[in-house]
Amino acid sequence: MTEQPRVTAEHTADKRLRERARAVIPGGMYGHQSTALLPGAYPQFMRGGRGARIWDVDGNEYIDLMCSYGPVVLGHQHPRVEEAAAAQAALGDCQNAPGPVMVDLAELLVRTVRHADWAMFAKNGTDATTMCCTIARARTGRRKILVATGAYHGAAPWCTPRPAGVTPQDRENLGYYTYNDMESVRQAAAAAGDDLAGILVSPFKHDAGYDQELVDPGFARGLRALCDETGAALILDDVRCGFRLHLGSSWEPVGVAPDLSAWSKAIANGHALAAVLGNDAFRDGARQLFVTGSFWFSAVSMAAAIATITALAEERAVEAMERSGAELRDGILAQAHSWDLPISYTGPDVMPYLSFAGDEDHRLGDVFAEHALRGGVYLHPRHNWFVSAAMTGDDIARALEATDRAFAAVRKQIGN
Amino acid sequence: MTEQPRVTAEHTADKRLRERARAVIPGGMYGHQSTALLPGAYPQFMRGGRGARIWDVDGNEYIDLMCSYGPVVLGHQHPRVEEAAAAQAALGDCQNAPGPVMVDLAELLVRTVRHADWAMFAKNGTDATTMCCTIARARTGRRKILVATGAYHGAAPWCTPRPAGVTPQDRENLGYYTYNDMESVRQAAAAAGDDLAGILVSPFKHDAGYDQELVDPGFARGLRALCDETGAALILDDVRCGFRLHLGSSWEPVGVAPDLSAWSKAIANGHALAAVLGNDAFRDGARQLFVTGSFWFSAVSMAAAIATITALAEERAVEAMERSGAELRDGILAQAHSWDLPISYTGPDVMPYLSFAGDEDHRLGDVFAEHALRGGVYLHPRHNWFVSAAMTGDDIARALEATDRAFAAVRKQIGN
Numbered sequence A, B: 001m002t003e004q005p006r007v008t009a010e011h012t013a014d015k016r017l018r019e020r021a022r023a024v025i026p027g028g029m030y031g032h033q034s035t036a037l038l039p040g041a042y043p044q045f046m047r048g049g050r051g052a053r054i055w056d057v058d059g060n061e062y063i064d065l066m067c068s069y070g071p072v073v074l075g076h077q078h079p080r081v082e083e084a085a086a087a088q089a090a091l092g093d094c095q096n097a098p099g100p101v102m103v104d105l106a107e108l109l110v111r112t113v114r115h116a117d118w119a120m121f122a123k124n125g126t127d128a129t130t131m132c133c134t135i136a137r138a139r140t141g142r143r144k145i146l147v148a149t150g151a152y153h154g155a156a157p158w159c160t161p162r163p164a165g166v167t168p169q170d171r172e173n174l175g176y177y178t179y180n181d182m183e184s185v186r187q188a189a190a191a192a193g194d195d196l197a198g199i200l201v202s203p204f205k206h207d208a209g210y211d212q213e214l215v216d217p218g219f220a221r222g223l224r225a226l227c228d229e230t231g232a233a234l235i236l237d238d239v240r241c242g243f244r245l246h247l248g249s250s251w252e253p254v255g256v257a258p259d260l261s262a263w264s265k266a267i268a269n270g271h272a273l274a275a276v277l278g279n280d281a282f283r284d285g286a287r288q289l290f291v292t293g294s295f296w297f298s299a300v301s302m303a304a305a306i307a308t309i310t311a312l313a314e315e316r317a318v319e320a321m322e323r324s325g326a327e328l329r330d331g332i333l334a335q336a337h338s339w340d341l342p343i344s345y346t347g348p349d350v351m352p353y354l355s356f357a358g359d360e361d362h363r364l365g366d367v368f369a370e371h372a373l374r375g376g377v378y379l380h381p382r383h384n385w386f387v388s389a390a391m392t393g394d395d396i397a398r399a400l401e402a403t404d405r406a407f408a409a410v411r412k413q414i415g416n
Helices: A012-025 A079-092 A101-112 A126-138 A182-195 A217-230 A280-288 A297-313 A318-337 A363-374 A391-413 B012-024 B079-091 B101-112 B125-140 B182-195 B217-230 B280-286 B299-314 B317-338 B364-374 B393-414
Strands: A045-049 A053-056 A060-065 A116-122 A144-147 A173-176 A195-201 A233-237 A260-263 A273-279 A341-346 A355-357 B046-050 B054-058 B061-064 B120-123 B144-148 B174-177 B194-200 B232-236 B260-263 B276-277 B343-346 B353-356
Touching: A012 B101, A012 B120, A053 B046, A053 B174, A060 A391, A079 A217, A079 A297, A079 B046, A079 B079, A101 A116, A101 A273, A101 B012, A116 A126, A116 A280, A116 B012, A116 B174, A126 A144, A126 A195, A126 A233, A126 A260, A126 A280, A144 A182, A173 A182, A182 A217, A195 A217, A217 A233, A273 A280, A273 A341, A297 A318, A318 A341, A318 A391, A341 B079, A341 B353, A355 A363, A355 B260, A391 B353, B061 B280, B101 B120, B101 B299, B120 B280, B125 B144, B125 B194, B125 B232, B125 B260, B125 B276, B125 B280, B144 B182, B144 B393, B174 B182, B182 B194, B194 B217, B217 B232, B232 B299, B232 B317, B260 B343, B299 B317, B364 B393
Parallel strands: A144 A173, A144 A195, A195 A233, A233 A260, B144 B174, B144 B194, B194 B232, B232 B260
Antiparallel strands: A045 A053, A053 A060, A116 A273, A260 A273, A341 A355, B046 B054, B054 B061, B120 B276, B260 B276, B343 B353
């Protein structure tokens, strides 16, 4: 795990796979894991990973600063998680009914997440955000859900960022506000009138391609007060941030409790699971829904989630990520300064986003990312990065060697 | 695997788990795996399974005629599938990009399913049916999708059978027809006018709680012709039936090719995976969508799917299920006759549905199911059963011993 990342191989296997994929997958790939918008050096296919190191199909090794876009939080192939998953798999996974681990996990989540009195499980973050909206509507008998303009809450027709195949009716019951702007929320709430079912909000503003913005605690408290006043549900979309900032919910440090929260990604360190957590006021609304899926009761990902949450707590993973994230931030900021490159480095240290001043078309970001990748660190030019608890001081040091060369390349691109 | 099923233990562990679940899961359980509508003897929690045998948390053993509501097709813990999954898990599962198995699987599906030119993957059957509708809309620029009244196509707001939290707008772009009634389709299509994007249809009528109805080949051909005429997409929802009736699509024996098809359940013998398959005419529509999920590119379930589809073909699983299904049918029909109980036994032999004449409130069905369960066979009083390829002649014989006692109980309930 401590050797130098090697990025020497040609992308021969990757190119061959891309050609084959073009024939049998529309556009060659789709969704957030398509490399269509990434610099050409990025592999479209990965082989595997361990800890903070990952390998592409041509055997190139990278330090992982994307963590599979969030699911990997303890590092790849975390032994306790994989052992728990394998032990459960040897018994049963997808059965005629859930396994006992479903109750164990629901209890663990209710103990761990302060605002939660109950839990439901699903497979996608989108399942969880959609269920939150439906529960809010079932409980209130109202229709309108307010969302921040530009926020990502999933890829179903009501929320996908691309309009292909989406009908106006899919979004007719949404209202829009500006993140951290309470006045805009009040206006949207007023427009919804007595039809306001809920307000959906991310723990901080993490719209892909834009500088991030931490939540103004006054804004969070303002949303809570407005929901208390109107009876609407305050819904926290903790899919991307959950279990990275605070085990008890990403707004626990802010001191604001949502009514409902959506979770997925890091909850089982890469095993497919999502959850909706809620308080007692919304329990009956949740009970009324018929929501389900063929694999929603599968036991393996639930066993993996129990092991993940337990390890996160016992290994003090949030603190570890914060230390690594701070070290990375300090290094990056110092490098940018030394290369005289004005950058923004925004968001929590454990989920940072880097952009270059004036780089609206991401041209410099792409140069940076491509050279970082060639130097052996896998990060993203248009999406926040993720620091896992598996990163060692050595990983950070080597990642910073790569980013220093990447800054040099940007410097060269701009000229002196 | 050959011993007699034992149902002797009290449901002590199950009762304890139910009590704990009531505190932390709304209603104690939700979705299709809630036992709320099942007779009291049914366990809410299962321990595991192997082949065609399953165990509840109190150690009772049952012959499995539900197959986890469809996902298990080769039997529980199929060695080739689990070995392939474990081998992939040792490399990587949820990564920054898909593994090579994604291309292998897409190619295998395109080779196996005759109407498919391309594949996309997701996690839920509902993801797949929703994507099919969205692709149809993206390709046609129209909005209306026709569905059969009472058909189940998933549990998102646009399709869940229970209206809690669902808004009128969620269903504003649906039109309704009667299964196997071409005239009703023509009327619904006429109502949609030039806004008809697609027709969604199940391979046969398998609405839970009702006698099943095989597709009239003329109806299937009529839908195809109407779609050809109007440019709408013919969408086959093969989520429940896929890989049980014919590996090349459930309408391959009927000779009708859909434009798009939705798959999940049996595709990876219990591992969480869904797929959309489509023809070249709809490839560009599919390419336009932004659809994705945190675990949609995970490699383990794809490796399991390759092993499943390969084993289904090599082990001639469809033929095996047909043989077992025919044996079960013959046995059940003979028993019903011998007990002088008028029943309907409908649908394909491998996915049969049993009902008693005049039993609208399912009271007799519940008596039958409860006694079958106590006799060691896990079947369902309000949902079609599933025959897996793991069933041996011994399993069928012992299942029939249990159903004979269950018919006796129904006879006793009615009186002579």
